[in-house]
Structures are given as C-alpha cells and as structure tokens.
Amino acid sequence: MSDALSDDGSDINQDDSQDVMTPAELIAKLEEAWLNEKFSPELLENKSEVVECVMEQLTHMESNLQRVKKGDAKASFHRMEIDRIRFVLSSYLRSRLQKIEKFFPHVLEREKSRVEGQPSLLSPEEFAFAKEYYTNTETYLKAVALKRMPLNLQTVDLLKAVPEPCLDSFVFLRVKEKQENILVEPETDDQREYIVDLEEGSQHLMRYRTVAPLVSNGAVQLI
C-alpha cells in the first residue's frame, strides 16, 4: 500500500497490491469518514487504514516540500493543502477520541462482546487508550470516594452510570446508493410505521437508528 501514493496530490501511479487508491480518492475517503464520524451519535468502525495512508501521504508531502527552494509560490499552495489535510485528520481522530471518552464503558463493552472475526470498532491504539481511561477513572473514583463509603455502596456500575449514545437523535444524510424499503419507526402513538425509498442523491433528515446500517456500509453519507 505504502507506495501507492504519489507525493504531491497529483495523479497517481501503480503498485502491485490490489487496493490501489489515488491520493484524491484517499482524501475523499478520509473526508467521508470524518463527516460520518462527526455527525453520528455513536462511535463508528475505525478506519485506521485510511488514517495510516493519510499520515504517510503527509510525510511524503512534507519531505517533498523540504526540497523546494525558498519563496516558491507552489510551495505555499502545497503547504496549505497539507494544513487542510492535517486538520481533517486531526479533527477525525479527535471526534473519535471524544466519543470514546464520553461512552467509554459502552465502547469497551461492545469490544468485549464482539464475536471473533467481526471487525473491531476501535483501532488497537484507541483500544489501549479506552482501557487506560477506564482503569484510570475507576481507580480515581475508588480512591477518592467509593472506598470511604459504606460497604454495600463501594462499587458503581459505570455501564449504568455513564449515559449511552442517543441513537434516536436526528441526522442529515445524503444518499449515495439507492435504497428501497427503509422502515421508518413511528414517532408518536397515533402514527404508524411506514416505508420509504431513498433515491440516489436525495437528502433526508432521519433518526440515526433507522439509517445506522446504511452509514456503516457506506450507502449514505451524513452531512
């Protein structure tokens, strides 16, 4: 994968591996993952492959820039491009980390109940972080208050104490692949459930829960 990326964002070259991606495609992938992650209430599957490729790409671009002589106008365009990509990448990783911190017991619980072979939500680094965060927070609460409480109250079930992501919140989305027969749950008692078709390119406002599977398989894009 490593060499499949050209170095300055222009069009691209070859590699022997199967999943060759142009830098433009890669950045589009990153942006897609970024927007989905930013707008979905729950943590999505990790895209560590994309993250790694983008990091590599950035390093390439940086080192290319080193060679450019001072005062070259082209250099500053590239510099700007690097800054933009780095912002998107950081923002993506940040919003994931925020969700991990916010929902850490639930994230870890899901990781635990994951069946072998199923892709993990967390990248190995994120998993390590989540575990440390859990232990750290638990130890802290124990040391400061819980162990000084009466015997039957010395534990707190963090899974119950920390709120779960609200999957019923509404999200804006754009349809990338036509979907038929999406079942929309009723919102009030006098409403009945109904079925909608999502046309390609159309935009909707729906409950996240309804479209969650479509977000994870890439059929719709959160906006």
Add this chain to the structure above:
Amino acid sequence: MFCEKAMEMIRELHRMSDGQLPAFNEDGLRQVLQEMEALYEQNQADVNEAKSFGRSDLIPSIKLRHCCLLRNQRCITAYLYDRLLRIRALRWEYGSVLPANVRFHMSAEEVQWFGQYKKSLASFMRSLGEGEGLDITQDIKPPKSLYIQVRCLKDHGEFEIEDGTVILLKKNSQHFLPRWKCEQLIRQGVLEHVVS
C-alpha cells in the same frame, strides 16, 4: 434533610459556567461521607431489629435511608466525574502543563488522574501512523490562511520556525508567522492573533 450537602456540591459545580474548575470541596465530600456512614449505621441497627423482632414498621424508614444513601453516592460520583471532564478539557486547551491557578484548585488525586490521562493521550498520539505520531491537540480550527499576524503578549525568547529561521518573541512585537506553528502559543496566551 438528607442529601442536602451533596446537592449543594452539584449546584456549586453547576454555577461555575463554561467549564471553570472551582476548588475541590474536600470538606463537603467529608460531610457527605459522614452522613452516609450515619445513615448506614442506623440502617444496620434497624435491619437487625426488624429481623430479630419482626418489626415490619421499620422497613419504610430503612428504605428511605437506603434511597438517600444511593442518592448521595450518585451525587458524589457525578461531582467527581464532572470535575474530571473539566480537567480533561483543560488538557486540550492548555497543553500538558496546566497553569498554576488551575492546579491550585485540584486535589492530589485529580492531579494524579490528570497525569495518567496525559500519559494515555500522549502514547495514543505517538502511536498514530506507525509510530510517527501526530499531535491531534493542534489544528483545532480549520485553516483559513497559511500565515497570520500575531502580537507577542509576553517575552518568550527565541522561536524557530520551519525553515530554520529563528525569531525573537519579544513583548509587544508583531510577527507574521505560519499559523500552525503558533496555535499552541496563542492558546497559552503568549501570542495574540491580530485580526485587522
């Protein structure tokens, strides 16, 4: 009334707007813990009595005390946890070294928690991209322009930018610097973004 102190601690946090960190209420915590101990002891005694003499009339008050115990526990953990979240936010705002006035308001255990959090975050950022590392506490806002006009608010000494040029950050001097280089310094209050 039971649980009053615990509620007061919650309110105290709530009153501090926009994530400010008030001093750790060690005294309040102790009082709540004392109240819990008293409630617990009374309950123990009543439970024993109810059991051995079959006094079912005691059960409502046992239940009430137990609810108060649970509520106290919940309030205290909420108090502590909310403070942790505020401290966490400070890490993102100020970087890994907190200003003294903030540290002054933290308890020893909070400092410890913060140290550990810092470490976890640092090792997470270091491990990104196969060990190259990426500081994701930078680039908080989308970049608008490459260079920005900044004014120095205090003497900071020499500062090296990308291409090896060293500039002297003196108080009240103005510079035209790469944005991503000075983001951290702006948040630390060394530089100020001059918007013309």
